[in-house]
Amino acid sequence: MSQQNRILILFAHPALEKSRINHWLIKAVRDIDSVTIRDLYEHYPNFHIDVKVEQELLLAHDIIVFQHPFYWYSSPAILKEWQDLVLEHGFAYGHDGTFLRGKKILSAITTGGSKQAYCRQGHNYFTVRELLAPFEQTAHLCGMDYLPPFVIHNTHQLQDSEQVSKYADLYRRAIVLLCNNQIEWEQLPQHAYLNHYLESVNIALESSLHVQ
């Protein structure tokens, strides 16, 4: 087994008390040793982001996860504020802005619409990958690898806890694999979603990763 990756989950949900899925996703990964969860709305209720602290957190981790519900085809407002402030010139980009180079970045999003809604025939017209282009390009500009996103569709239809825990397990598996560096990185670009890769790989490890 190769070295452990340290993961920083930047979590943005303005009304977690109303959440139906993100609450469980966070719970599923909370106890993993090399994972730091940064609840942005809890830390910065008035949007006064501490740039220095946030940059130090970035430096201390190898993989950054933007976990949030997909609002208006993008992230909740605070994550945009976080990008605007923290990804400074001379830190994240520009001639001397090489501090994030080589790190990996993952979008982990939840959306009410089905996968079919996100295509040319669907009422959202664009695919999720297309809509995530600003995040992908931001990662490129900062010299980071943008991984295929982890996407949960149809959150409106999530009725029972069984369905929810299935997704929570999947998310935990993804994070653990990323932590343990057990991803075949060269295969990832073939997949639109990280979910597809997870389904395709041998699930021999599943037993050792099972939640609880």
Add this chain to the structure above:
Amino acid sequence: MSNENFFFQAFIYLAAAVITVPVSKRLGLGSVLGYLIAGVIIGPYGLRLVGQEGQDVMSFAEFGVVMLLFLVGLQLQPDLLWRMRGSIVGLGGLQMVANVILLSGLGIALGLSWKVALAIALILPLSSTAIGVQALTERGLMKTFGGESAFSVLLFQAIAVIPILALLPLLAASPSAANQAASAGSGLAGWQQTLLVISTVSGIVAGGRFLMRPVFRFIAATRLREIFTATALLLVVGVTLAMQAVGLSPALGTFVAGVVLAESEYRHELMSTVEPFQSLLLGLFFLSVGASINFNLILAQPLLIAGLIVGISVLKSGVLLGLGKVFGLDTNQSILFAFALVQGDEFAFVLASFAAQSKVFSENVAGILIAVVALSMLLSPLFMIAYDRLLQPRFTSSRDRGEADTIDDNENAVIIAGFGRFGQIVGRLLLANGYPITVLEHNPAQIDLLRRFGWKVFYGDASRIDLLYAAGATQAKLLVIAIDDSEQILEIVDLARKHFPQIKILARATDRRHAYELIRRGVDVMQRETFGSALEMGVEALKLLGVRSYKAHRAGQMFKHHDEIAMQEMATLDDGDDALLMARSRQLTEELEQILQSDEREITHEVDRAWDIFAQQRDTH
């Protein structure tokens, strides 16, 4: 002088001023010209209401000049003075030297003996501080480059009077008379005299720095206004006596005292206390100048006098214009600089009489000089009017204003009245962001404490309009009223609204009723003193109860928003009808509760619908 006679004289002088000055001001001639004309009217060549005692009145009224210099000193911090050292020595010195050389050369060419020519040349270049400063201040031009340059020259001249007084007796035709006059002041040798002068001036500096502050603090703590006034006057009179005792110009002494006290917290209070006395005495001084013009002498030699006035005005303004160019003033400022200084000086009266006593020249020459200087004073406001009407409109003023701003570091854009727990927070935030503030505080103990921490705080009761004037409220942008007496806050709001319509008022409200009063008075910003911090503590309490911090934050903001709207509405209700107020208040409280608990009661509200996945679900399916 009998009592009755005294009151009659006082009546004449006051009536002349009250009648003439407002008319003159209305006609755009300025107050100085008004006083001078009033003096001429009541004088021996007018209605003959005042006569021989005019001279006594003048020497008394010269005290107005002394006070003027004290006030000017109060407005100049030592560091500002230090920054002006170049222009004081450069401009002032060159102005004197050039004028003395030109005038004495001219005198010799006209056939005067070199001693007489030099004596006259030493007297005439001086320009009146009283008229110059008054004219510039009245127009708000004191802090332009031209105004500052003019002031530098005046300051140099005030200092130059001392060596001139020493020099004049040496120019006397017969040396014996000179010695007599020179030793008239004191029987001391030269080095003793010098030592005395130095120790007196350093005494004033040290006293102002170390002695006066505790004295003023003690006096201020008694809260007796008239004793504070008496102390201020005592200080000025005392310095005057000390300076006279050592044969120095009292004006210079009080100027030094003023500069030393400019750093102290009592600056504004002293300014507003001394100012009325100074203005009245200066007016009296101009009146007596007007009254003392000898029209017989003028009528006997009208051409000589007219020629002298024109010649000297041309020469002086020519030299000043030239210097203005050399020192890099633009044309507009050069002209202002020259015109403000074209008149003769009140010291010229003293010097001319002194020179005549010392037998440097005859009484007749002295009389002519005095007439020339007085007439040039009479004419000087006309120069400023010409500047106002004809010249200034031709220059774009925007650039001047920019220049004025950079020089102006005496008065700040923000005045904070009351620097207790409330005012300090406002002030610290402004200072931290580079906005200088002028702070007024009426508790000497508090000032003392703040000064020890390096805060620049001034003593004074902000509900007094003259103090607000002294603190620069006519130019300030914001007035933050942060004192804790709610009645006084309302008084200040009313005063400021009336006298300083341009100023934006930010007022501290002590309770709800007080807040309503402030809203009705239309203050620009009203803040209840405990509301902000109590709200924040409420938000923290919600968080500790398990509410997510962003939700708690929004709940706080919503509460604030709703409460502010309610405040505005309640303020418009009739204050007298308590029942109505109570009823409406209860109703508003209920509304707010409903909004805040909308989740449970399913009352939809724009704020709480946000991020509501159930609402979304209903929309999409």
